[in-house]
Structure formats: structure tokens, C-alpha cells
Amino acid sequence: MSRLATYHAKRDRAATPEPFDAGAPSAGALRYSMQNHDATRLHWDLRLEWDGVLLSWAVTRGPSLDPADKRLAVRTEDHPLPYLTFEGVIPKGQYGAGTVMLWDLGHWRPLDDVEYGLGKGHLRFQLYGRRLTGLWDLVRIKGKPSDRAENWLMVKAEDAAAHQPDPVARYTTSIGTGRDFAAIAADAAPVPPGPAYPLALPKPAEPMLAKLVSDPPEGDDWLHELKIDGYRGMVHLGRGGPVIRTRNGLDWTDRFAPLVPALADLPARSALIDGEIVAGAGAQGFSALQQAITDGGPFGYVAFDLLELDGRNLRARPLTERRAALEELLADVPPLGLIQLSVALPGDGATALAAICAAGGEGIVSKRAGSTYRAGRGDSWRKIKCDRRTAFAIIGWTKSDSPGRPFASLLLASPEGEGWRYRGRVGTGFSTATQADLAARMAPLVRKTAAAKVSRADSRGVTWIEPALMAEIRYAEETSDGILRHASFQGLREDKMPPTAPPAPTPVVRVDRAGKGDSRKIAGVTITNADRVVFPDCGVTKGDLAAYYEAIAPLMLPHCADRPLSLVRLPEGLGGQQFFQKHAGRGFPVQMKTTPVAGEEEPAIYVNAASGLVAGAQMGVVEYHIRGTRRDRTDRPDRLVFDLDPDEGLGFAEVRAAAEDLRDRLAALGMPTWPMVTGGKGIHVVADLKRTASWDTVKLFARTFAHLLASEQPDRYVAVMSKAKREGKIFIDWLRNEPQATAISPFSVRARPGAKVAMPLSWQALAKETSANAYDTSNALTAAPKIAPERAPPVSLERVIRALTGA
Template sequence: MARRTARPTPPGHAASPPRGGRKAAALPPFRPVQLASLVDSVPAGNGWVHEMKYDGYRLLIAVGGGEARAYTRSGLDWSARFASLLAEAAKLKVRSALIDGEAVVLGADGRSSFQSLQNALKSAPESIDYFAFDLLELDGEDLADLPLLDRKARLAKILPKAAKHIRYSDHIEGSGEKLLQSFCAAGLEGVISKKADARYIGSRAGSWLKAKCIKRQEFVIVGWTPSDKPRSFRSLMLGVHEQGELRYAGKVGTGFDTAELFRLKAMMKPLERKKPTVKAPRAETRGAHWIEPKLVAEIAYTEMTNEGTLRHPSYLGLREDKKPEAVVLESEDSVAEATSASPIPISNPDRVIYPEAGLTKGELAAYYAAVAPIMLPWAGSRPISLVRCPRGRAKKCFFQKHDAGSFGDAVKQVAILEKDGDDQPYLYMDTPEGMMTCVQMGTIEFHGWGARIEDVEKADRLVFDLDPDVGLDFEAVRSAAFQFRNILQQMGLETFPMLTGGKGVHVIAPLVPRAEWPEVKDFAHRLARAVAQMDPGRFTAALPKAQREGRIFVDYLRNQRGATAVMPYSARAREGAPVAAPISWKEMETIDKPSHFRITDAKALLKRASLKALQGWGRADQMLPDL
């Protein structure tokens, strides 16, 4: 009926026998990486450590089961591109490990260069080095809750000093401003500052900050202006998303060598279109060739003008690890604001949101502030729909998924193509400030797409919502969840249960983001129908409620483009202030109801998240199987 999804070692993946007499453990799956916030200077004080900011590709390297794999920051498997690095990683004397770092190419002067890395990936991959700066898992132990310096100490111990290409990224404590000045004088990228005692959070949590020597970021290529040479061009036209809309950001005409000019022209020609990709001044775009916004380039520049265009831009290379939809204007915050502990002000904190429980907006805000570190890795950086109840859950509530900037800068927008061909600004957040801004605006529930903003067309999970008919007790749901787990297990999919805080349970199968929505929806629909046919007395896949009597509806519609599901740890706008909560399959045997946890249980939920039974919850290295 189906093939297993266990993944053999493909070409480019490094395999090696276990070292040092240790039995190899399973290969750790990808997890969201921690991101740094851009600030105007380096934070002061001894509570921060400072590292060099590298000019390369962010990579997670997973080691285990006698092999090694490399993942980009968005979860793409790039093992084939970094075979030389992985051959060295597979020889590390560990049972398993998940290492965070940056792949770079160093010049004779010791500086990393993104352009050199691009060239090396094409012709000399053996010249690529990897600077490891964090350790997330070791020998099956999740280290994310340990302080940064403890994680780095363990990292240093597993990296051989004589390693050829995998190196330890050192740091200094304090004196960050002097370090930044010396780096900038030497023509380096900048400084990454990290709180020495902070845990690792797979989002933009505020405990990592970056200060740059040179302004640079990604821009979308929207066209080119012609040259008198037929196979070349004069300049690239650039765009960037701001408030969910792609806008013109100027032109870049330097930084290309001859080979890159010809390569880019060959890539752009098939994407050419007649209609302008963005609104731009006529004088700037005379004779322009517009293209579909599919390519992303890294651009260095001195400043941005009042008109929003780049001054003195220079092309650095294409960014194949980032989708154009995720390219937004990066703004610099003041380091004082970024390091302050002041929360988002919550108006009307005494307003009763849950009348039956007497719980207030202030208490809801306190819950979200507490669980942000464990919720953001799941809810952050994916399109979000909000359930807003400004006057409380018993009054009028409404869904909101679009925004044009009314929430402020902390809540962001990603442009997503709609059926009518127009881009619409969908909400997303990636910081605690963004989450708390939504709460301040009356949000109770957070529902997310089954894909991240880095590539909204590829699902990173399957969600089967087991929704019982009125009158069915939770025992029926419990039994159904285990039956569904066993069916998916037979197909090679590892699953994880989540209490929805409503009536049912979600059975979640994480996916490597490779399959696109039509394939994912078709799989979910056909599986739901097959399960209903195998056990029609218990399950139904019928949409009309009249046909669900006495049975559990397998809601497969969560698995389609634009559909959302409640996020882990989201509160619910239901009686008693319940929350959606991850649990283990062992707990599923005895848990009493899907609304077991409430917003008053923040401390318990935080403690549970670090328990061994929930370490690795929601993470698995697996692909959509055949059905």
C-alpha cells in the first residue's frame, strides 16, 4: 500500500561507521534556527558574548546513524552541496549531534566572502569551511535549555583541534564595541552578540543581536536594463516587500564578473514578462525587461534614500536558500530598545476576557509572555490567522489573516499570491514583541499555515484533526488517535499528538518541506477516505455535518494551501480558557480531556516542554509517502 519514508543515504550525504566504539544514534531532524535582530551598535555589559559575523550560508549539520546531513535555515536539505564538510562531520566522535553554524570560504586575508562561497559551490566545494557556533543536541540529549556558554563548552569538546574544515567559532565576553570597531576596520562583516546565559529558541527571541559594518540584505530581482552586448545587461532592477507589497528598490550595476553576467541573463530570460513587476519611475526603467519575481540576490549598499532606493549598491550573489516572498526590508533597531526588558503595554488589563472563569486580558497577556519561548518555534515565521475578541470571548470574535501595517512594525507581512493573481499581505510574527502586539490588539487564538514563510508552497507538516460528533466522549477520540497513529506508523510516518483545547486531538506528522500543496492535500484526502472506508462505524471523511452522526470526522482540510490549524500553546476562545498543548503518546493513554491545560498553567507547560518525554516533539526527518 505504501513505501516507508525512512531515508537512505543519497548521493552527497556522508556516511561513516560510528567512531570511538560508540553506538550510532538516530540522525537528529531539522529544527527552526535562532535568528538575530539587527541593531545599531553592540550591547554593553558582561552578560553578552560576541562572535564574528560570517559572510556565508547558515547551516545546521546533523550527525547520527553513521551519516551526516546539512540543512539550510529554512529546512532545505543541501547535503549534496556540502559533501566534503559532511564527510568530515560524519567522523566526529559522537553518537549523534545537531550543530548550528555557517558555511564560508576564507580568502588569503582570513575574511569570508559570499561571492567566493558561491563560486566554490559551483567548482571547488572542497574549499568550503564551516564555523560551528552552537550545539543543539548531543548523543540524544536536547541541549536547547542549557545556557549558551554551556552549549558552546560541549561543542568545543566534540570538535577536533586538527579538523581540516570544521572549526569552532570562538567568542569574547564584554568589550563588544571595541571588537566591532576592529572588525569594521579590517573590512569584516560585523558582530553577533548573544546573551551568555540564554537558552536556544528557534525564532527571533531578542537574545541574539547583530551589528553590521556594511549594510546588506536580500532583494528580489524584478528585471534588468539592456546593455549594448547581446548576452549581457547593464543593471538589475530590484524590489523588496514592505507591508506585504513588493515595491521598487532601485538598480544595481556593479559586482558582476563576465561569467555571472551571462549566467544571470540566461536565468532571467525565461522569466521575462510584459507587465511591470513593480511600480517604478519611468526615467529609471526606460527600456526595462521585467521578469517574474523568482530570483533573490544579496546586495551591499551604503544607505537607502528617502525614496526607498539603494545608494551605491553592489551585487554579491544569488541567494538560493531564500524565497522571494520572504524578502522583507530589514530595519535597524536601537540596541537600547532591543535589550530593554519593557514589555508591550497592555491596555485595559482588567477587562474580563473569560467571564465564566473571571480571567482578564492582563492574565491572558501574562500567559503568552511566559510561553513565548516555547510557542514561537512553532507559530513564528509562518502565515498566521488570528482569532480576535476585543471585548472578550463571549462577545463578537473574528478571524484576521491580512494586514497592511495597522499592527505596527513588530507584526510583519508576507506577500502571498491569491487565486485572482494578486499578492495579499498575510500576517506573521517572529518575535515575542510581535506576539504580544497581537494580544494587545485583542487576539486570543493563533492559527498557522502548514508551511513557513521561507516557502509557503511546501508543507512542513500533516495535521489530522480528529473532531468527534456531539455526544461522543473523549474515550472515542483517544482510541481514534491511537488507531490513526498506527496507520501512519505503518506508512513510515512518525506522529505526535496535541490536545486542541477544544473537542478533539490533532495527530501531527512533521515533513521535510519538499511536497507541494496539491500533492499534500491529495494524500490527506485519500488517506482520510481510506480510513473511513476501513472503519465506517468510527470514522467519516464526509463534509456535511448531517453525515457525521455518532462518528469522528477526520478533518483533512487542514492540509491545503491557505488552511490553518491552531498552534501549539495557543489559548482558545472557549469556556474555561483552555490551551492547545503538545503531549506524548504515553500521556495520551490517560489524559482526561482535550481542554486539560488552561492559561493558568503557564509554569507547568514551560516545565513540561523541557521534559525528556517531550524533547523532540513535533520533529522528524521524513517525507510524504506514497499512498
């Protein structure tokens, strides 16, 4: 029986304008809409695309953004996909007679298995509409077998989109045509979206660019924004607008057309906004954006600067004033929606970078708070990357021996002076479709000679092309002669034609300045230069570090074995260069293994024996950071971490009391925890989870719980990263609970003076502690058995969520 049989049985195809064709599923993200239906009783119809139909509920009083409101939602028959955008009049005598208004439109993302949720009676999902955004729950009400209707409750969850003005009162016209019920009933002409811009469209403008540097700036006169992985987009509002232009001035309005209606709603007579276009509906990364471009959406826009407003040139104003004007312009856009204001963190750049990298971000863009807006690349904007990503020109390819693969690798170059400089090859990161597309693009660009100087060895078997295609490349580092290491193809940058002469990224220099020293075997691994001092203040050597990891392995491996790892390496010791590494490269020791991770292009690093930890020490690893999942099910986290990070000036007693407060609050929900002092100044509160909840559910719970505590005790806690808001408070860092985010492993050494160690404790032992850095490589092994945490069996997060929500 067709899922649309009930729908068709209730309607007369010849009498109603409603759609009857099944329609085609969306190419990308799942679609959503809500229709305001003026029938026998006014109500709102929720439509969620799933399995070739629209799951449908009639919400009797309309959606509420107050989580305390539980709106009745009556499950109705599945509707055909074209009904998603239906607007019109259903004639009298027909089922559902009345006027239908398209009230909201966008996409949705289920956070758990949909079929399971429908059967269980709890569907949790994210909305990405123009009016409704954020996290929502549909919860079925237990009824009697005789009940004809299947009744659910539609409830807004606590997040940034909650507690906004009532959308039912605020929005009374169609999202598609701008008409009210009377105009729809009269079949009146659509109303153009947005204001009738009285001022001229701003002229195309060259954007201000950030300089790539290795280290974040020092001082308090900087704002630090999250580096966004998308396309630069200059939005022009005015007569004939909105218009979206790339950084090179190309008009890509048609390509990003789904953003235009939302941009047209901004209350400006004219404006020129600078920002970044990203993948929408919860997708992340440059590859996701390229897929969205192929699919025609969805997109999002993150605005970070305002150059012109209502005919006034703001470029000479300081950044802080421009951002204030931009924030006012965006004041009425729905939080977590299509258009967002970038987050700007004031204060110390190193702190901001460390937090972003630990959370799995790309890096930061640091901007002088008082800087004016000047076109081109300067020193007032600086970008610092966690993983290095840069656009390089493709200058050739090598033939593949594998059937179906048009090439094995691409040769890359960057501009240098009047010509090009060879930067090595990339041979990973390509899907079958991407390879076919690249091969077709490269074929007409073939030339006889290389555009750059390439060695004879690297030139063998290469087909050269004109350097006309720019590729986004992620890489770990550069060799001393500028060749990329561990390069991975991310996508073509059609918005970036080869520039004239940008500065090349600063290479990571890894030099062992110490002498050869002695060599010794530890856990079967040869440790070279074992006498080289890693921690000068306490004299701990490379050999000492390797010996510690061998001795602590029986205690540490239960926490970190078979987990994807990130490493902090200090090849020169504590006073030298250090860097964060997520992926293995050539020359990695065999004791450190790799494992594929679903959705990621490069395999992750893991260890499962003492020799793996020791091999890491041999290559300069000091810190081991673990993800909250095991490699056999990377989609199912098995630990939850709250990192309590105190503001400067707060003592350890306040942090300890906060940890005990979290312990008690979580215990009341049925979630036992154990603490860990981090070797710095904070405490981790850790819960062991059954592997039943998804990453989205774990992240949402962590965020909700942290924000709940911060709202209840605002003088004590803060749940946002802003250093300005953290003064005198403890930041409950819930961002560790994401798929690629990591936290320091129990028993890991810290890259800080004193060779401090992150130490797990019992709650009784924590009550006696006076600092978060009392343990180091000299006392951790002997102290650990006396203060070991009492770990309870893993708990079901779903049960804890039910206790929190009362569902």
C-alpha cells in the first residue's frame, strides 16, 4: 500500500488545487515547511521530508519558542513532497477546505534515527527555516486504543533560538509570496520581499584580507573570530539587490539564490556587508559547501563586517563601531538561522586559538579592534590555522595504474615573483565524481612544459597543464624547501583565480638542537637522544618521558587505547616549537596505528599498547588528547566531559566546589561522574556513557546542561567562550563533546613547566586536593592507586535526558 493512499483517498483530484504527484526527493538536506491553514479551525501544519513523503502534524495553536509551552500536534496523513510549498485555497466541500499560507520554509535535520523515534514516540530534530530555527522535540502522548487521532506535543528545546518573540504573532504573511490570508484567497499578486530599497546598490568592492601567520597576536586590543571554511561573500543591498559577489567581484547571486530572500528582509535602505557563505542545515566544511553548490543549497551566511549602511561609508570607522552597527542591523534575524553574526572573542589570542583547535575548529582570524577597513592584505587582520589550508594552483597530474582512476596525484604550485614555485603533490581526498570532474577540467589545459621548476625525478610521467585551476589543500606542514607534507585535496576554489603574489604560509620548522646523546630501548622502542632535556625547569629528559609512558601504560591505556588521538609534539623541548597533530604522516612509527573515521578523509591515529605511547615520546609527543569515542563505533560517544576553566584570580577551592556542584546536579539526574585535575588550573568532570546516543544528542545535552547552570547561577558560571564574560567566573566548557573535539587523556603529561600530569581522582581525594597541578612524572605512578576514581557502570544518556526534561 502506498504511503500516500490515505492522502489520495481524502481528496478529489479534479476539485482541489493540492498536488497529487509524489515528487522527487531532495538532492541534499531534508526539506521542511510549515503552513498556516485557515480551515474549520486555524492551525499550523508541520511538514518534514522523510522517505519520499512529508511527515505531517497539525499544530493547533502554532509553534511556540518558549520551552515551557507544549503545543498539541496531531499526526495527520503523509503528504506528497510537492505539498512542501503549496499555497492557495482548498474549495468548500473538500477535505481541509480553507486558505493555506506557506508560513515557513527551509530544511531539517533529525538528531536520532527517525523510524525509531516515530515508533518510540519521541522525535528530536533541528530546524533551519527562515522563521523557525534551533532544536525541537515531538513527543507522542499516550492515548487509548480507541483514539482516532495520534496526538503529539511540539516543544522548543533550550538553545539560543528559544525565548524569542512569539512567531505566531510576529509573522502573519506568506514566507513565499508576502501575502496575507485575504490576498491569498483573492489570488492577489505576490508582494516583493524586503524593503523597496530607496538608495542605490553599493558598488563592487575589494575585500580586506587576512595575513597568514604562525602565532596569534598578543595584547588585549584584538578581536578573535572563528575561521570559517567557506566562500567570501560581499552582500550588496540597494536598488536591484540583493546581490552576492565573490572576493573577486563575480556576481554569484544566482548560485546562492536560497539566501536572497533572507538577505532581502534586512532593514536597510542600502548596505554593503562582508561575510562568508557556508554550507547550511548543520553541514560543515568546504566539501559540504561544494556539495551544497551542486545541489542548489542549503546555504548559510556568517556576517562579520559592515562597509556601508544607508548610503554612509563606514570604512574609516574602527572595527568595533562597524560590528556594533552590523549587530544592530542583524538584531531581528532568528538566532541559529540562515544569517548569523560571527562570534568575536576579545583578549588573549593564544587562549582563543587553543580553545578553537581543541574543539576541532579550523583556526581563528584575529582583527585589531580599532582597525579601519582597507582593501587588500595587511597586518591588521591575521589568520592562524589549526590545520594548514591554502589554495594552490594545479600544474600537472600523474597517470594512475588503477582502473577507473583518471589520475594518481596532482602537482601543485604557488605564486612566487613573476612565476610559480613547485609545492609537491596531493594524492588523497578525491571522490570518484571529483576525479572525473577534475580530469574533464584539466584536459583542455594541457601544455608541453611545467609552469614551475620541478626536479627531474618529480617530473617523470607528468602531464603538465596551465596553472588555471586553484585547489584548496589541507596539509600538516612544509619541508625546509617548501614541499607540502600530508596533503589532502579539499575542493576546487572557483572563487579564487591565481593571485599575483600572496605570501607563502610560514613553514613549521622542526629542529633538534641538542646533541645526539645516547640511545636506549624502552618498551621495545629505540629512544634516540634520550638525554635531551624536554623540561628544563625540572630536568626531565626525552628518555625520562618515554620511561614514564611505559610505566603508566597499564593505567593510561584503559582510558586512551583504541580512541582516535590528537598529539601535542615538542621536538625541541618545552622552550621550542610545538604543534598539534591529528593525522599520521610518512615516517610515523609502526607502533602508532591509524584507523578510518566515517565522514573524514584522513585516518585518525590510535595506540593500543605501551609501545605506542613510547613511540610517540620518541617522536616528540608530550600530550595525548583523546576523542570521546572508540574506533570501532566513532559515531557513538562513550564519555561526556565538562571542562571547568576558571577565570584568572579564582582559586582552586572555587573550581573544586564547582566540580562538586556538577557532580551533585548530574547525580540527581542518574549520571555518576568522576573528576580529573588537568595539570593546569582546571578540573574535568567526566561521565561514562552507554553507546546508545548520537554525537548530536551528547553535544546538545552538554550544551543545554551548561547553559542551564549558567542561567541559574550567572554570577558563578558562564557557558560561552567569551573571555570578557568570564571575568570572576568559571567557564563550563561543553565543547569537548563533539565528534572531532578532544580532551587531555588521563595520565598524560602536559606541555607545561614541571612535567605536570593530568590525574583522575576519586571524589574523596579531590576534596583533599589544594591545586590542579599537584602531580607530575615523579609522583603520578605511586599516587594513582591511592586516589583512583570509583567508576560506575556506563549510563544511558537518553534516561538522563528524560530526567532533565521530565519527558
